[in-house]
Each structure stands twice: as C-alpha cells, then as structure tokens.
Amino acid sequence: MSGAETKHPKNPAAIKARAEELLARYKPLISDWDTFLDVLVRPKPTCIVANAPRVSRERLSELLSADSPTLTPVPWDSQALRVPNDARPGTWWAFLAGLYQVQEEASLLPTALLDPQPGERILDLCAAPGGKAARIAMAVGRDGTVIANEKEPRRLSAVRDKMKRLGLVNLTSTVHDGGDYPLEAGVFDRVLVDAPCTSEGTKFRQGAGYQGSAPAFLSWIAGQQAALLRRAAELVKPGGRVVYATCSFAPEENEAVVDRVLAELDGMLVPTAVRPPGLPPSAPIGSWGGRTFDQGVQAGIRLWPHTHGTGGFFAIALDKPADAPAPTTEATRHADPWSGAPATWISPVLEKFDLAGDPLAGLQVIERGDDLQLVAETHSAPARPAPVSTGVPARRARNRTPKPSTSLALMVGQHARRRVVEVTAEQRDAYQRRQAIQPSDTQLAACRNDAHLSDGIDPTGAIEQGFVLLRYRGIPLGAGFLRPGPPAEIESQYPRAWKL
Numbered sequence: 001m002s003g004a005e006t007k008h009p010k011n012p013a014a015i016k017a018r019a020e021e022l023l024a025r026y027k028p029l030i031s032d033w034d035t036f037l038d039v040l041v042r043p044k045p046t047c048i049v050a051n052a053p054r055v056s057r058e059r060l061s062e063l064l065s066a067d068s069p070t071l072t073p074v075p076w077d078s079q080a081l082r083v084p085n086d087a088r089p090g091t092w093w094a095f096l097a098g099l100y101q102v103q104e105e106a107s108l109l110p111t112a113l114l115d116p117q118p119g120e121r122i123l124d125l126c127a128a129p130g131g132k133a134a135r136i137a138m139a140v141g142r143d144g145t146v147i148a149n150e151k152e153p154r155r156l157s158a159v160r161d162k163m164k165r166l167g168l169v170n171l172t173s174t175v176h177d178g179g180d181y182p183l184e185a186g187v188f189d190r191v192l193v194d195a196p197c198t199s200e201g202t203k204f205r206q207g208a209g210y211q212g213s214a215p216a217f218l219s220w221i222a223g224q225q226a227a228l229l230r231r232a233a234e235l236v237k238p239g240g241r242v243v244y245a246t247c248s249f250a251p252e253e254n255e256a257v258v259d260r261v262l263a264e265l266d267g268m269l270v271p272t273a274v275r276p277p278g279l280p281p282s283a284p285i286g287s288w289g290g291r292t293f294d295q296g297v298q299a300g301i302r303l304w305p306h307t308h309g310t311g312g313f314f315a316i317a318l319d320k321p322a323d324a325p326a327p328t329t330e331a332t333r334h335a336d337p338w339s340g341a342p343a344t345w346i347s348p349v350l351e352k353f354d355l356a357g358d359p360l361a362g363l364q365v366i367e368r369g370d371d372l373q374l375v376a377e378t379h380s381a382p383a384r385p386a387p388v389s390t391g392v393p394a395r396r397a398r399n400r401t402p403k404p405s406t407s408l409a410l411m412v413g414q415h416a417r418r419r420v421v422e423v424t425a426e427q428r429d430a431y432q433r434r435q436a437i438q439p440s441d442t443q444l445a446a447c448r449n450d451a452h453l454s455d456g457i458d459p460t461g462a463i464e465q466g467f468v469l470l471r472y473r474g475i476p477l478g479a480g481f482l483r484p485g486p487p488a489e490i491e492s493q494y495p496r497a498w499k500l
C-alpha cells in the first residue's frame, strides 16, 4: 500500500510532436518554447492537500514519512505538499483514512484566489469531480456551506466519494446548467467558476492521440463560459467574490471571456489582483487576434509549464462592490428533510465506544433514502435546485444491528475510549484491503466490555462480539467486526467501493 508506482508519459517524443503542431499558435507568447514542450509532456506536479479539520500539513508530512520521505510544502498554499512524480498518493493508507485529497499543483490556483473563509456560503458552479469543492468545504468548516453544482449527473459520484472519505458534512451537490442556475438558490459569499474548457493545459497527459479542439468547439465553449460567469456575477452578494478559471492556454477562453463579460456587466464585477505569496507572478495576455483586452484583466494569473513547471492554468478574482444593488429574487432554503430523523437514532451505534467530548456537536441527522446522514446544523442548502446529496452517511436507517459507516468511524474514531484497536502497519494495510486481521492478546484485551483505555485494562471483563474501531498511530481507519474466537478475528468493514 505504501509502494510507489512510476507514472511514465506515454511516448513523450510523439506527444511533444503533437503538442508542437496543436499549440503552434501560442509560440509568440512563450519565451522558451522547448522548455514549454518538454514540461508539457512530463507528468505534472501532484500535491496532497491536508484535510485541515482532521490533520495539519506538518502532522500529515510526519505521518507519511515512511510512505514518501520527500514531501515538500507548496510555498503558496498552506495546506499542500508536493509529492514526487513517481508516487501514487491516492494509494497511501492516509488517503484511504480521509486525511487528504490529491490535486494537480496548477489546480490549487483557483481556490487560492477564491480565499474561502470559515462560516461562508460558497457555490462551485462547475464542481465535478469535486477537488476544489472539497478544498473549499474544508476551509469554510462546519459552520459554512458549500453547494457543488454540476451539469452532468453521472460525474457527481466522484464528488460523493470525496464527501464520504473526507467527512464533508457541510456540502450539498446539485445538478443544473450553471449558466442558468436558479437565483432562488440565494446569494453566496463567493462563487467559483472552474469552467468547462478545451483543457489544453492538461490534456496532453492523454497521450499523442489527443486531437485538440475544433474552432467551432472553441467558440461554443467560450459562449458557455461567458454565460457561467454572468450568472456567477448575479449569484454573488455585494462585497463577495467570483473566481473564473480554466485549464486552457487559449486566450479565447480566458482573457477574452473576462473582457467580454466585464464590458457587459459595466462595473458589477471589479478585477482584483490577488497574488498568493510565494507564487512566481505571471501576467495574463494583453491582446490577441487584433483585440486589446480591458486593463483589468491583468489582475489575473496565468500558470505556464515553462515558468511554473505545472500544467497551464488561468484564474482571475472578480469582486462585487459592497455598494452594488442586492439581488431582488427571494431565496428559498431547503427545509425538509433537514428536520428528519431523530438524533437518537445514531446513539446505539456509538454508545459502545464511549466517546470523549461530543465529536458530533453542531451536526443533525437526516434520513435520505436508506441512510441516516450527518449534516451541519447550520447547513444552508437551496430548495431549488433540489439537493442531490447532502452530508455523509452515518448508518443504514433500518439495519437491525447498528453498524457505523466508515465515514462515521473516521469522524469519531479519534474520540473513542472503548472497543478501539490500535493496529500495526501490516494490520492497517490488510484492513484497508478488506482482509481479516488477527488481534494480539493486548489488542483483544482493549476490547473487553469494561476496558477503558484511559484507566488501563481490566482482564476480567467479557469480550463481546461486535463492532470495534481501528486506529493507526491514533488516526482512525474505520470499523471492524470482532469475533472473540478462539481464534479471535476482526473482519474488515472497509467499504468495498473504497478499496484499491
């Protein structure tokens, strides 16, 4: 599980030749064309971003020192660590325990400009597969709300996976055309438009078969991008911020879209130069195809392969003046089923673990389909568009044996004082592969009915069959089912769908 597999670019020479052909029109913009092409075909720098409510970047780095001794902090992002190019951080144990998410370094830029703050209500208009929405949800915390919208329903499953693994109790996903997002959803402190694009900045990882985009597509997608930005401007509150971003090199999708929408909106959004400390500056393009862009567009940032060593990216922060007129559409908030299931339904699942403190403070229990979900009490989801998924599953609603979900075990495991098994690295890996583990006598004794970790272990109590929580170096891994035996065994309850 800790092994690093090498990511080889597929036939770099052929990819380079294809890039040279497809991107030739940008040659006048690029100071070092050879380096640009060389970096473009290399694997892009990948980062892991600490799930800050669970773990700090420093502790994460220390926990992972055996998996990857060379994690380097990204200077311009306080939660991100760069991993070596040959590493596969999505296979490490701490990923499966929900301690971080994996993002390409360039895609850290839009959230750095968005600068989400605790307690805010934020809309990600084009959210799937959810990397940035998850990042925002970690930043706004339990008192904040994130609405992750996506046009393609099938792309939302990746967002849901992140919600469960990372414990995002403050996130609702919706499905709607973002260019026409209902104004009844209410206003947002910040709106991210991580727009659909030709993805030229990252597409070459697909290999030399990448065909580029037809001019007709480029012009169609630019129309979509402008519609998304216009609607974002309406949805953000006075004093709030919109960030527009793409992973394309094309000025038609970047500077030209912003220039056009700024002119249409006539002062409703004001470009704001946000410069994350430690990020080498790189200005947007001033003119293209005979057109000179509004000077305000220079507030944006471009990431280039040859200057930043990343994929290509464009992002710009656009603030709505505090004295702009407030939206007049009345907001409708989702009320039902937030008042759904009684909180006591969760208690039978948790009482055996004797939790210290109240790790579920500020959360409510709602019934959605077969699951009881945990959702922040202050969560502010819209009624329209209707939420598709909200919060994280805690347990099945109707199971006779109260079984904690893995999401719940990851959320509360640190607070458990009974029926907790601290596992070895080998047991951890077996557990995450869904293999049964054989507890040692000491591990078994910690599961006695009256064993209390802080009081020492009473060797006389019974060892009851049932659920236990597993931890590695104090970090929750999930739940297991203990059969006292002999021989004693802990069956892994790690979700089949999360398994590698």
Ligand SMILES: C[S@@+](CC[C@H](N)C(=O)[O-])C[C@H]1O[C@@H](n2cnc3c(N)ncnc32)[C@H](O)[C@@H]1O
Residues within 6 Å of the ligand: 107, 124, 125, 126, 127, 128, 129, 130, 131, 132, 133, 149, 150, 151, 152, 155, 176, 177, 178, 179, 194, 195, 196, 197, 224
């Ligand atoms: C660049 S990706 C977003 C990446 C995402 N923000 C992340 O960080 O994981 C753009 C997404 O927008 C979606 N999309 C395309 N057109 C849309 C529209 N009109 N409204 C909302 N989403 C749209 C695409 O399906 C795609 O998932």
